[in-house]
Amino acid sequence: MDDRYNVSISDCNLYYSDFHALKDINIEIEQHEVTALIGPSGCGKSTFIKMLNRMNDLVEDCKITGNISIGGQDIYAKDLDINLLRKNVGMVFQKPNPFPMSIYDNIAFAPRTFGIKKKNELDDIIEHSLKQAGLWLEVRDRLRRNAMGLSGGQQQRLCIARALAADPKILLMDEPTSALDPISTGKIEDLISLLKQEYTIIIVTHNMQQATRISDKTAFFLLGEIIEHGKTDDLFSLPKDKRTESYVTGRFG
Amino acid sequence: MKSKAHNRQILRYRIAKWLAFTAFVLCILSLIAVLTFILIRGLPHINSQLLFGNYGKEPSIKPALVGTLYLVLISVLMAAPIGIGCAIFLTEYMKTSSRFVSIIHVAVETLAGIPSIVYGIFGYLVFVVALHFKYSLIGGGITLSIMILPVIVRSTEESLLAVPRSLREGSFALGTSKVRTIFSVVLPCAASGIVTSLILAIGRVVSESAVLILTIGMVVNKMPESLTSPGTSLALDVYYFGSHGYPEQAAATGVVLLILVVSINILATVLGKKFGKGELANG
Amino acid sequence: MMNKAYQFIRTREAVMRGLFLFCASFSILALGCICFFLFLNGVPFITKVGIANFFGTEWHLANASYGIFNMIVASIYVTALSTAIGVTVGLMTAICLFKFCPKKAVFALRQMINLLAGIPSVIYGLFGLIIIVPFLRDYLSPNGVGYGILSASIVLAVMVMPTIISVSLDALNAVPSSYYEGALALGATKEQSVFKIIVPAAKSGILAAVVLSIGRAIGETMAVIMVIGGSPVMPKGLFQSVRTMTANIAMGATELSGDPATALVATGVVLFVFTMLLNICFSLLKNGGKQ
Numbered sequence: 001m002d003d004r005y006n007v008s009i010s011d012c013n014l015y016y017s018d019f020h021a022l023k024d025i026n027i028e029i030e031q032h033e034v035t036a037l038i039g040p041s042g043c044g045k046s047t048f049i050k051m052l053n054r055m056n057d058l059v060e061d062c063k064i065t066g067n068i069s070i071g072g073q074d075i076y077a078k079d080l081d082i083n084l085l086r087k088n089v090g091m092v093f094q095k096p097n098p099f100p101m102s103i104y105d106n107i108a109f110a111p112r113t114f115g116i117k118k119k120n121e122l123d124d125i126i127e128h129s130l131k132q133a134g135l136w137l138e139v140r141d142r143l144r145r146n147a148m149g150l151s152g153g154q155q156q157r158l159c160i161a162r163a164l165a166a167d168p169k170i171l172l173m174d175e176p177t178s179a180l181d182p183i184s185t186g187k188i189e190d191l192i193s194l195l196k197q198e199y200t201i202i203i204v205t206h207n208m209q210q211a212t213r214i215s216d217k218t219a220f221f222l223l224g225e226i227i228e229h230g231k232t233d234d235l236f237s238l239p240k241d242k243r244t245e246s247y248v249t250g251r252f253g
Numbered sequence: 254m255k256s257k258a259h260n261r262q263i264l265r266y267r268i269a270k271w272l273a274f275t276a277f278v279l280c281i282l283s284l285i286a287v288l289t290f291i292l293i294r295g296l297p298h299i300n301s302q303l304l305f306g307n308y309g310k311e312p313s314i315k316p317a318l319v320g321t322l323y324l325v326l327i328s329v330l331m332a333a334p335i336g337i338g339c340a341i342f343l344t345e346y347m348k349t350s351s352r353f354v355s356i357i358h359v360a361v362e363t364l365a366g367i368p369s370i371v372y373g374i375f376g377y378l379v380f381v382v383a384l385h386f387k388y389s390l391i392g393g394g395i396t397l398s399i400m401i402l403p404v405i406v407r408s409t410e411e412s413l414l415a416v417p418r419s420l421r422e423g424s425f426a427l428g429t430s431k432v433r434t435i436f437s438v439v440l441p442c443a444a445s446g447i448v449t450s451l452i453l454a455i456g457r458v459v460s461e462s463a464v465l466i467l468t469i470g471m472v473v474n475k476m477p478e479s480l481t482s483p484g485t486s487l488a489l490d491v492y493y494f495g496s497h498g499y500p501e502q503a504a505a506t507g508v509v510l511l512i513l514v515v516s517i518n519i520l521a522t523v524l525g526k527k528f529g530k531g532e533l534a535n536g
Numbered sequence: 537m538m539n540k541a542y543q544f545i546r547t548r549e550a551v552m553r554g555l556f557l558f559c560a561s562f563s564i565l566a567l568g569c570i571c572f573f574l575f576l577n578g579v580p581f582i583t584k585v586g587i588a589n590f591f592g593t594e595w596h597l598a599n600a601s602y603g604i605f606n607m608i609v610a611s612i613y614v615t616a617l618s619t620a621i622g623v624t625v626g627l628m629t630a631i632c633l634f635k636f637c638p639k640k641a642v643f644a645l646r647q648m649i650n651l652l653a654g655i656p657s658v659i660y661g662l663f664g665l666i667i668i669v670p671f672l673r674d675y676l677s678p679n680g681v682g683y684g685i686l687s688a689s690i691v692l693a694v695m696v697m698p699t700i701i702s703v704s705l706d707a708l709n710a711v712p713s714s715y716y717e718g719a720l721a722l723g724a725t726k727e728q729s730v731f732k733i734i735v736p737a738a739k740s741g742i743l744a745a746v747v748l749s750i751g752r753a754i755g756e757t758m759a760v761i762m763v764i765g766g767s768p769v770m771p772k773g774l775f776q777s778v779r780t781m782t783a784n785i786a787m788g789a790t791e792l793s794g795d796p797a798t799a800l801v802a803t804g805v806v807l808f809v810f811t812m813l814l815n816i817c818f819s820l821l822k823n824g825g826k827q
Binding site for chain 2: 552559560645758804
């Protein structure tokens with residue numbers, strides 16, 4: 001992989017056994033951009049981002065055709081190391097899923113996986129990741145406590161910190177705020193704006209205001225197809241497609 | 254207005270209820286009776302000679318205590334890795350609907366349904382006859398390990414399945430390999446459930462006697478020198494004393510066995526509760 | 537350098553997968569070994585002494601008579617009687633615990649019953665030996681013998697009761713409460729609703745409890761040999777020393793060698809076949825209950 005982490009997808013189709021979940025996807029995502037994926041439920045947004053770190057491999061009977069490359073590297077190539085791919089393409093899930101261990105161990109999980117064992121190195125990574133996730137001040141004096149004791153919003157930021165500790169280039173977020181209250185949501189949105197300096201972010205959201213607040217570009221999905229992809233401001237103010245217009249003005253979905 | 258027939262109906266079921274109540278009282282009383290009589294007959298005869306003395310004129314259960322400990326160690330050390338490994342393969346590597354999983358399930362269920370005396374015959378044929386070990390603790394222990402395998406597989410599988418999928422996904426999404434995910438995330442989450450199953454398995458080993466009568470030789474009066482020497486266990490001693498004219502010692506040994514088994518079960522229940530409440534409740 | 541680390545991880549993945557696969561296959565392997573050793577030793581013996589001899593009514597080692605028919609009958613007798621007692625009393629107890637008992641008592645009783653389910657069978661046997669056998673001998677037996685079918689059945693019935701209670705209580709609890717409420721709403725009394733609606737609805741679970749207890753009773757050894765007496769004769773009454781298949785195996789186990797020992801193995805084969813048939817019944821019932 002070269003240093004540029006752009007996502008390039010052409011003629012991609014995805015099937016869950018008989019179900020055609022993604023149809024003829026063509027999209028280019030530049031690095032250091034925040035791309036929001038919007039569209040009604042079940043239209044393939046989550047499937048799309050799971051394709052980028054190959055989490056779909058865990059699903060039975062999932063078949064993918066076409067070309068998907070990140071930084072010029074075909075991520076479905078035979079000799080690709082899937083663990084390295086997932087390290088480079090971090091993911092934050094819809095529901096916070098901290099491991100039932102201490103805050104420290106949660107964040108140290110990925111670095112330890114990749115062979116970092118020295119305590120001072122780990123300490124640095126943990127402090128840095130927690131600061132990036134805006135959680136450091138809240139938890140610095142209870143790093144050894146179980147992560148399950150944190151509030152929902154804190155848990156989600158912990159999951160972001162955990163993903164960042166793996167030193168990813170791209171961050172995938174699958175409706176990261178849908179299970180959170182408005183204040184926590186605001187904190188995470190602020191965080192995303194900061195993180196885009198360093199990472200390429202692809203975020204699935206149901207909330208169109210959120211998409212306009214945080215994203216540079218937006219892609220509108222409908223029934224497994226990308227209907228429209230462009231600058232967020234353009235897509236919301238001057239949608240080119242009738243269906244996009246109906247959706248963003250709230251006529252369906 | 255209730256008709257006569259209706260009244261008779263109601264009466265009939267009320268009688269049924271009282272019959273059920275009688276059976277209930279009878280049942281509870283008889284179960285209490287088992288405990289009470291064993292305690293009454295046995296407690297006065299527990300003394301240091303019985304527990305720790307050398308087997309001479311007066312019987313002692315010291316060889317049985319040592320033998321039981323050996324059997325627990327051998328069988329659990331053998332069955333735990335295999336049983337846990339089996340459960341891991343079934344839950345982490347196989348789809349729940351797969352053919353292989355159902356075949357293993359059938360095999361495990363069948364193993365669970367085999368009477369212990371048949372395990373005893375198997376152990377006898379393999380270790381005493383085929384391998385010429387003679388009667389030995391190791392032969393008995395290995396036979397027991399096969400017998401407790403279903404207990405370990407079933408409950409480990411259950412606790413592994415109870416670990417939320419989202420945790421595995423979270424781990425994979427960080428680029429963690431499957432083996433590390435299993436050992437660092439899945440197993441720690443299921444730990445208390447697995448430990449509970451191991452404790453229950455220990456309870457089975459301590460309670461078992463029919464397997465041992467055919468495999469370890471029931472030598473009640475000699476301390477086992479090594480794993481390959483014949484020996485006895487607490488449960489076997491209860492039988493031996495009972496049927497060889499020492500009913501008091503049998504009851505006393507029974508009390509020791511009872512205390513041991515009940516505390517093992519209580520330990521398992523307490524741990525199981527902790528697990529049931531779930532450190533994972535909000536995960 | 538990175539590549540080497542990943543190579544290592546890949547190898548480790550493959551090795552561990554193989555190990556786990558081995559563990560999973562172990563249960564099949566063990567089952568295969570058990571069948572192999574039992575049948576290899578038992579079946580040739582049966583054909584050698586002749587089916588008529590082996591399933592005959594005379595067990596006399598000095599004459600090379602290895603008939604186990606009496607023991608099969610005794611096993612069936614003891615199993616049937618103990619299951620009848622155990623299931624009746626156990627089921628009634630479960631019904632009481634289910635609806636006719638104060639809620640607070642139910643929890644405590646359930647805990648106690650769970651504990652009793654884990655008690656070693658040899659303890660039940662001892663209870664039979666020091667309490668039931670003398671009692672029957674002194675007060676009930678017409679011929680002054682306390683050992684025999686009745687003692688064994690009582691001991692086994694008490695022993696399987698905890699299992700029957702918890703399995704059938706689970707079955708009763710699994711019946712949707714709307715059934716019960718529906719019956720009450722039609723004017724049925726509490727007793728009618730329970731006996732007419734809930735118990736029939738829990739039928740398959742209760743049947744499973746019955747089959748389970750039959751399996752325990754027919755395979756139980758230690759509790760039985762302590763109270764059964766042990767004479768290899770045809771059972772004719774409740775107070776008569778007889779011998780079940782399991783007792784036959786355990787009693788001869790430590791003393792015999794040669795052909796008589798193989799006769800015990802062959803007895804084990806018969807017992808094994810019996811329990812396998814029961815297991816098949818049980819799984820059929822379980823699957824039937826699911827549908």
